[in-house]
Amino acid sequence: MNSENQSAPFRVTGGSVTLMVQGTTSDAGKSTVVAALCRWLARQGVAVAPFKPQNMALNSAVTGDGGEIGRSTALQALACGLEPHSDMNPVLLKPQTDRGAQVILRGQVLGNMDAIAYYEYKTTAREAVLAAWHDLSARYPIIIAEGAGSPAEINLRENDIANMGFAEAVDCPVILVADIDRGGVFAQLVGTLELLSESERERVVGFVINRFRGDPALLQSGLDWLEQRTGKPVLGVLPYLHGLLLDAEDAVADAGEHVGEALNVVVPVFPRISNHNDLDPLRLHPGIALHLVGPGQTPPPADWVILPGSKHTRADLHWLREQGWEPYLQRHLRYGGRILGICGGFQMLGKAIHDPDGIEGRPGSSDGLGLLDMETTLVAGKQLRQVGARLLPGGEAVAGYEIHNGVTGGPALQRPLFDVGGRMDGAVSDDGQVMGGYLHGLFDRAGVCDALLRPRQESTADHEQHRQAVLDRLADSVEQHLNPPLLRRWLRL
Template sequence: MSVLMVQGTTSDAGKSTLVAALGRYFARQGVRVAPFKPQNMALNSAVTSDAGEIGRAQALQAQACHVAPHTDMNPVLLKPASDTGAQVIIQGRAIGNMQALDYHQYKTTAQSAVLESFRRLRSQYDLILVEGAGSPAEINLRENDIANMGFAEAVDCPVILVADIDRGGVFAHIVGTLELLSETERERVVGFVINRFRGDIKLLESGLDWLEDYTGKPVLGVLPYLHDLYMDAEDAISTQQTGASGKLNVVVPVLPRISNHTDFDALRLHPEVNLEFVSARTPLPECDLVILPGSKNVRGDLAYLKENNWQRQLDRHLRYGGKILGICGGLQMLGRSILDPGGVESEPGSETGFGYLDFTTTLTPQKALKNVCGFLTMDSCEKEIPVQGYEIHCGISRGPALQRPLARLVADNGQRSADGAISDDGQILATYLHGLFDASAAQQALLRWAGLSEPCLLDLQGHREVQLDRLADSVGNAMDSRWLKQLAHLQ
C-alpha cells in the first residue's frame, strides 16, 4: 500500500487539482485509490455516503477516483463563521464553534480522529493521495500541525511540492518553502511539480536544471495551463465565465459567509445564462433572477444585506416582475424572522427576515445532513420534474408558506419530506436543496420559470467527467511515468 502527500507552496497552487488528476490517472490503471485531506477550511461542502459532511474538493476527488465520498476522506472540516471563529466538524459531524486560539489547542485531539480515519482508508485502498492545506511554510502554524508536515511525519509518507508558475516567482516559492522546513521535513520532499505553465518549455529548462542542482531534488513534471478548465471550487468564488448570450441575467450577492456557491456552477457554465456574483455594497443590477445563496452565518449575512439597502432593492426587483430564489440560508432570509436562541451560528438572538414568505426559522444544534431525490411541484410544470441534491443546514422552518412546497423529496434513508415554498404569485421560490440546478430536467424547469422560453440542457455531471479526464491526460503526458508507476507499484 502506498501513500503520497501533495503539499503546495501557497494556497491555490494546485493541490486539489493535482490530487484529482492523479486520482483519475491511477483509477484508469485499475488502482484502488482514494483521496484524503486531514484538515480543510472551506464553506463549500458535500454530504457523504455515510451521511456526514466533507469539503467539496474531496467529494470531487472521490469522483475522480470512482469511489463514493466518505467522511474518512476529510476528517476535520472547519467552516468559518467569523474572522476569528469556525464551526468544527470531526469525521462528518459538527461538534460546535471554536475561536482560532481554542482550536489551536484542540488540534492534538483532532489529530486522533485524523489518524483513525487515515488508518481505516489505508486498510481499504492500494493508494492514498493526501492533500495538504495552505503551505507547510506557515511557521506560525507549525505547532501541533495536522494539515501538512505534521501529518506527513506522523504517518511517514513522501511529499511532493506543487507550485503555480502562472503567478510568477515559482522558483522563489519552491526554494523559500524548502528553506523554512526542518531538515527531516526537507528530506521528506521527493520532488516538485510546476503547475499552470504556458509557453515554450525550452525557455523553462534552464530554470528547471538550476532548481534540481540547487535543491538536489527532481522536477517530476510541468503541468500545462488548461484553458477553460472547470473544477468545483474548494472555497473561493470563481469569476470564470463562458461567454453567455445574455438571454437570462442572474445575480447572486456575495455574502461575507457565503457557502456552497458551487450551487451555481451549472448556471455559470450554461450558454444562455449570464451569471454575475455582485458585491452587496453595490446597487443591484437589472436582472431577471436574484438568488440568495447559502450562508454559514445567516443572521449576520442578512443584517449585512439590509444594511446595504437590499430590502428596498429586492422590493423594486419584484415590483418590476423579477424573480427571487432562496437556497438554504437564502430560504431562511425570505421568511419573517430567524431565531438563534442557543447561539448556534453566532451570539444568541434573532433577526427580522425580508418577510416575503410566511414562515419563521429556528436554528438548532442538530444539523440536517442528507442526500435526497424527488420531484419539483411547480404549477408551471405539466408533470413532476425529477430533482436531486443534498441538504446541509441547522435551521427548522415552520409556517403557512411551507404548505405550498417547491419539492417533495425522499432521503437516502427513505424518509419523505416536503421542501421549500412557492409564493402565491409564483415570483419567489425557496428551498433547502443544494445542487438544485445540477439535474438537467430540474435545471430546465427552473430556467423556464426564471424567464427562458426553451432553455437548452447543460449536463454538469458529464462536464465534470470531461474535466477530470483532461486533468488525467495532462498528468499522464507531463509527469515522469516511471515515477508514477513506481508510486503505485505498477512496475
C-alpha cells in the same frame, strides 16, 4: 529533467501506500493535482482514495455515511469512482467569524471554537486524523493525500496535522506544487524548502510547477537550476488549462461567457457564502448570464435573483441590508422579477430567523426579508442527507443534498417547491415570484435549470457529465506532462 533514478522514503501500512501533495501557497493547485492523480490512477484500474487531513472551507458535501466533508475532497472521490466518505476529510473547519469556526470531526459537528481553543484541541484532532487515515488505508492500497495552505507557515507548525505534521506521522513522501501564474515560482519552491526542518526537506521527493502558459522549453534553464540547487527532481510542468471549472473550496469563480439573449441571474456574494458550487451549472448554461455582486457593487437589473447558502445567515442578512439589497429586491419584484433562496438564502426570505442557542453566533433573532410567510429557528443537530426529489409542480427529477441546522415553519410551506420522497420541502409565494428550499445541488441535473428558471435558450449540458469530462482532462494532463514512470515507482505500482 534527469529524475528517473530518484526513489522515495516509504512506510507501507497494511499494504497501502500514501503519497501527499502539498503546495507552496494556498490555491497553488493542490486540489486539482490530487484530483488529476486520482483519476489517472483510477483509469488504470488502481483502487485509490483521496485524503485531506484538515480542511478549512465553506463549501462542503454530504457523504454516503451521513457525514460532511470538503467539497473538493468529494470531487476527488468522484475522480476515483468512489462515494465520498467522512474518513476522506476527518477535520473540516467552517469559518463563522474572522476568529472562530465550526469544527466538523469525522463528518459530524463537534462544536464552535475560536482559533486559540482549536489550537489547544489539535492534539485530540490529530488522533481522529490518524484513525481515519488508518481506516481508509485498510480499504484502499493507494492514498493520495492533500495538504492545506502551505507547510512553511511558521506560526502553525506546532502540532501540525494538515501538512508535514501528518506526513511525518505516517511517514509518507511529499510532492510540492507551486503556481507559476502567480510569479516567483522558483522562490516559492526554494523558500518553502528552506523553512522546513531537515527531515521534512528529505520527505519532499519532487516538484510540480502548475498553470504554465507558453512553451515549456523556455523554462528549461530554470528547471535545471532548481534540480541542481535542491537535488530534487521536477516531476513536470502542468499547463494552464483554460475554461477549467471545478468545485471550489471557497473562491467564487468568475461567471461564464454567454452570447445571445440570455436570462440575467444576479447573486449577492455574502461574506460567509457557502456551497456556492450550486451556481456552477448556471455558469455553464448558454442561456444564462450570471452576475456575481460583491460588497460595494451595484446589482444590475435581473430576471432572477438567487440568494445562496450562508454559514452565518443572520450576519449575512445584516450585510445584505447594509449593502442596500432590500430596496433593490422590492423594486425587482415590482417589475416582475423572481427570487430563489437556497438553504440560508431560503431562511432569509421569511419573516424572522431565531438562533436562541447561538448555533451560528451570538444568540438572538433577526427580522427576515418578509417575502414568505414563515420563520426559521436554528437548532442543534445538523441535517445531513443526500436526497432525490421532484420539482413541483412539473415533477422534474432533482438529485441534491441537505446540510443545515434550521427548522422552518409557517403557512408558506403549504405550497412547497420540492417533493422529497413524500416529504415536502421549501415554499413558493402565491404569485410564484418568490421561492426557495433547503436542497443544494439542485441544478446539477440537466433539465432542472430549464424547468425552474426557464431561460430563453435551453441547455443540454449535464453538470455531472461536465465534472467527469474535466476530471478526464486533468488525468490527460498528468499523463502527458508529468513523469508517469516515476509516479508509478513512488506508488509501488
